[in-house]
Amino acid sequence: AQSVTQPDIHITVSEGASLELRCNYSYGATPYLFWYVQSPGQGLQLLLKYFSGDTLVQGIKGFEAEFKRSQSSFNLRKPSVHWSDAAEYFCAGRTAGGTSYGKLTFGQGTILTVHP
């Protein structure tokens, strides 16, 4: 079955420190992958996407993610975290076609806390 796993439920970092949020996927073929961020009570904002091509993807707000087929991973990184980055982060994937076309599978989310 297709799945997206975020192993870390909660991560705490200090402001200015680097950040890496983990995401692993399980799909029959290479999926399309996304990272979203959600502040409490708000909608989801798309940070970046991977469809194909360059495996290092740049997104908004200084985030990047690297697709690693050998590790079935799509980890999100930021070199220096700001207090405003505190939120919940969701990794999501979907197949490129078929009857589930358009259906996103979300990971369980990782809550990021930033200490001053």
Next chain:
Amino acid sequence: DTEVTQTPKHLVMGMTNKKSLKCEQHMGHRAMYWYKQKAKKPPELMFVYSYEKLSINESVPSRFSPECPNSSLLNLHLHALQPEDSALYLCASSRNSGAEQYFGPGTRLTVT
């Protein structure tokens, strides 16, 4: 512009009420989605519309009735809801059902 708007922001309704949630986008997107999100959980897909036709219904109870009157507008009609239906309801849209999805701010629904 990647804005999806949703109204109302908050809604409190009794179990016998009928209400509707509204979602609008003016990005020319031809796919629109309804998701339900419970606290501390990821969004769960409810419905997908592609070119104004319902293409995916994730076995949602009939007390939720979606409607897509045109390519910019998506409604979710609610009737005889249960308290466990209380959640954040998110609308999303994408250029087509293969493209990345953009989410609205959500409607916080409380069923009393």
